[in-house]
Amino acid sequence: MGFDYEKYIRPGKLPHIWCPGCGHGIVMKGLIRAIDALALDRDMTAIVSGIGCASRLPGYLDFCTLHTTHGRGVAFATGIKMAKPGMNVICVGGDGDGVAIGGNHFIHACRRNIDMTYLIMNNHIYGMTGGQFSPTTPFGARASTTPYGNPDPPFDIARLAIGAGATFVARGTAFHASQIDKLLVEAIRHKGFSVVEILDSCPTTFGRKNKFKSVIEMMNHLKEIAVPVAAADKMSAEQLQGKVLTGVLHREDKPEYVEEYGRLVERVRESMEG
Amino acid sequence: MEKKQPKIEINEKYCKGCRICVEFCPTKVFEMRGFVASVKNPEACIACMQCELRCPDFAVTVTL
Numbered sequence: 015m016g017f018d019y020e021k022y023i024r025p026g027k028l029p030h031i032w033c034p035g036c037g038h039g040i041v042m043k044g045l046i047r048a049i050d051a052l053a054l055d056r057d058m059t060a061i062v063s064g065i066g067c068a069s070r071l072p073g074y075l076d077f078c079t080l081h082t083t084h085g086r087g088v089a090f091a092t093g094i095k096m097a098k099p100g101m102n103v104i105c106v107g108g109d110g111d112g113v114a115i116g117g118n119h120f121i122h123a124c125r126r127n128i129d130m131t132y133l134i135m136n137n138h139i140y141g142m143t144g145g146q147f148s149p150t151t152p153f154g155a156r157a158s159t160t161p162y163g164n165p166d167p168p169f170d171i172a173r174l175a176i177g178a179g180a181t182f183v184a185r186g187t188a189f190h191a192s193q194i195d196k197l198l199v200e201a202i203r204h205k206g207f208s209v210v211e212i213l214d215s216c217p218t219t220f221g222r223k224n225k226f227k228s229v230i231e232m233m234n235h236l237k238e239i240a241v242p243v244a245a246a247d248k249m250s251a252e253q254l255q256g257k258v259l260t261g262v263l264h265r266e267d268k269p270e271y272v273e274e275y276g277r278l279v280e281r282v283r284e285s286m287e288g
Numbered sequence: 289m290e291k292k293q294p295k296i297e298i299n300e301k302y303c304k305g306c307r308i309c310v311e312f313c314p315t316k317v318f319e320m321r322g323f324v325a326s327v328k329n330p331e332a333c334i335a336c337m338q339c340e341l342r343c344p345d346f347a348v349t350v351t352l
Binding site: 016017019020023028029030032033034035036037038039040043188189191192217228229230233 | 295301302304305306307308311312337338340341342343344345346349350351352
């Protein structure tokens with residue numbers, strides 16, 4: 015083994031800017047392995063992001079990449095997919111980008127079921143702008159804007175995606191690194207809108223304020239709370255208290271938007287001609 | 289049959305010293321030397337590849 019990651023990275027871009035112990039690097043490696051396993055054509059793969067720490071990711075990768083406005087990665091990705099349906103579109107972003115500022119784009123892309131993959135790196139905080147709380151910051155957790163604890167209950171991104179109509183939803187963690195590429199391979203292969211949420215670590219802004227001495231404690235926390243879906247069936251509700259399910263959480267087949275739109279165009283054209 | 293020794297390399301230019309490889313290696317192959325990780329017991333390596341998978345900074349490479 016000894017995987018050659020640098021093959022997919024733009025020359026001179028490493029070391030990346032993420033902090034020591036930031037899980038985004040682990041997720042980026044998972045994405046590279048998934049793309050390699052699927053042997054996707056570089057010129058036919060678009061990686062789109064919004065703004066934030068996680069959204070720095072496309073800048074390192076040697077594919078067609080687009081770094082867009084805050085929260086609007088999914089909207090730009092939708093445009094790419096509609097204009098060039100043959101492209102493999104992967105949108106990446108963080109929790110603040112995906113479910114706060116881009117929350118509306120996210121739920122409507124789920125509803126629309128357009129064929130793309132949305133990779134959300136959930137580190138429970140706005141890291142780049144100084145550690146403000148995000149919609150996924152756990153209840154009671156401290157952030158720079160909630161110094162006495164967060165009074166809001168958090169979003170469960172995977173359940174939000176399922177509720178909004180995404181046809182493939184999976185969740186992993188940065189600690190379980192070998193699972194990330196497997197989930198992403200399934201998500202990219204899936205026809206329709208697929209969401210992969212990876213629970214991540216932010217030792218710099220989240221860890222420091224929440225009594226995690228270092229990234230090691232954060233990684234151990236991810237290890238403790240993650241429960242594979244298959245194992246969860248055998249566990250009681252009490253045992254599942256405070257745990258997070260990982261693996262493929264939801265999968266269904268529904269009409270895909272680009273194909274449906276093509277059929278609509280055909281139908282209207284025929285009616286006009288007839 | 290002779291056991292094949294995996295080759296572990298750390299790119300010190302990329303390592304940011306997060307200690308993930310040091311703490312989570314099941315056979316304690318790594319140690320911290322100053323601000324970067326280094327290989328202490330290469331012969332203990334069982335080639336589980338977890339250090340390479342979990343290194344966020346693309347610094348650890350294990351070759352079989």
